[in-house]
Amino acid sequence: VFANPLRPAILAAARSATLKTAITKAPVTRSIVSRFIAGDTRAQALAVARAILDSGRMISIDYLGEDTTDAAQAQATVAEYLALLADLAEMPEAKAPGQVRRLEVSVKLSALGLALPVDGPAIARENARTLCAAAERAGVWITVDAEDHTTTDATLSLVRDLRADHPWLGAVLQSYLRRAEADCRDLAGPGSRIRLCKGAYREPDSVAFQPKSEVDASYLRCLRVLMEGRGYPMVATHDPAIIAEAGSMAADSGRGRGDLEHQMLYGIRDGEQLRLAGRGAQMRVYLPYGSQWYGYFMRRLAERPANLGFFLRSFLTR
Numbered sequence: 001v002f003a004n005p006l007r008p009a010i011l012a013a014a015r016s017a018t019l020k021t022a023i024t025k026a027p028v029t030r031s032i033v034s035r036f037i038a039g040d041t042r043a044q045a046l047a048v049a050r051a052i053l054d055s056g057r058m059i060s061i062d063y064l065g066e067d068t069t070d071a072a073q074a075q076a077t078v079a080e081y082l083a084l085l086a087d088l089a090e091m092p093e094a095k096a097p098g099q100v101r102r103l104e105v106s107v108k109l110s111a112l113g114l115a116l117p118v119d120g121p122a123i124a125r126e127n128a129r130t131l132c133a134a135a136e137r138a139g140v141w142i143t144v145d146a147e148d149h150t151t152t153d154a155t156l157s158l159v160r161d162l163r164a165d166h167p168w169l170g171a172v173l174q175s176y177l178r179r180a181e182a183d184c185r186d187l188a189g190p191g192s193r194i195r196l197c198k199g200a201y202r203e204p205d206s207v208a209f210q211p212k213s214e215v216d217a218s219y220l221r222c223l224r225v226l227m228e229g230r231g232y233p234m235v236a237t238h239d240p241a242i243i244a245e246a247g248s249m250a251a252d253s254g255r256g257r258g259d260l261e262h263q264m265l266y267g268i269r270d271g272e273q274l275r276l277a278g279r280g281a282q283m284r285v286y287l288p289y290g291s292q293w294y295g296y297f298m299r300r301l302a303e304r305p306a307n308l309g310f311f312l313r314s315f316l317t318r
């Protein structure tokens with residue numbers, strides 16, 4: 001994650017309104033964005049989802065949007081998720097038997113209103129509750145994404161509350177956070193679904209490990225806690241060393257193929273995704289769509305110097 005020396009600058013740019021306008025308006029950006037994003041519309045996302053499901057993988061669809069500061073936009077996000085859940089309910093996978101749901105949606109609480117100046121947490125909670133009820137009717141799971149560290153407490157407490165009524169609700173933990181291992185211990189209980197990732201935001205040293213080696217070591221410590229726990233670990237990484245280690249940990253803790261899943265982002269290591277699914281592993285693809293792709297796209301550029309180089313070269317060689 002942190003092997004890229006330009007990462008802090010790119011993540012700062014991810015918050016710049018001026019750059020956002022310049023980059024989103026540049027015609028060349030589109031073709032590169034489409035590597036990571038299924039399309040602007042729900043119909044495009046569902047078509048891509050169909051193909052992924054048919055290839056033996058599972059999906060988690062994300063309607064892009066974050067840092068909403070107006071209540072109407074949060075309501076529009078809820079409406080889009082409800083329409084998405086209604087469409088997913090029509091897929092045969094929604095009715096398939098088994099403990100593991102093949103269809104999932106991912107949501108960011110900041111898109112549901114968490115940061116609204118008045119009553120943000122209460123509004124996000126009610127919106128999330130509405131989505132959980134609809135997901136349950138649809139036969140679809142929900143996992144709540146992890147955003148920057150200032151939202152971690154609010155996010156985990158909201159997930160904990162909603163799990164009283166919707167025990168299948170998942171949460172994401174980020175191994176770059178110094179608190180991650182303790183959070184894993186708290187959340188490794190029966191029925192808990194935890195997606196473990198490294199973390200994609202720019203965080204200060206006071207709360208987050210900075211060197212890649214420390215983030216990776218923390219990931220392995222966290223993963224061991226989850227594997228030895230009683231929940232359902234979701235191993236969200238493209239890192240080959242960690243994926244191999246996850247296999248040995250699962251064997252050590254007596255977990256079968258159905259007791260954990262691998263997850264990767266749409267457009268990243270597609271061949272490896274297919275290889276894992278082909279070997280019988282449960283593999284879920286995180287599939288984002290929508291017009292608010294700027295923040296998500298910039299985090300993908302920041303992760304990998306090669307992505308940034310490719311992006312910049314395409315500007316220069318037009």
Ligand code: FDA
Binds near residue numbers: 146174199269299303
């Ligand atoms: P690492 O960055 O070390 O990469 C390992 C290898 O993967 C690289 O060598 C390369 O081959 C490949 N790779 C990684 N990123 C790439 C890229 N952008 N383009 C091309 N190749 C790439 N973060 C967060 O803060 N909150 C969240 O809620 C989520 N949710 C989430 C869900 C899922 C399903 C995944 C897979 C990831 C997330 N993330 C996330 C993102 C996560 O925190 C992290 O930033 C990325 O997954 C990249 O880290 P890796 O674990 O892949 O390792």
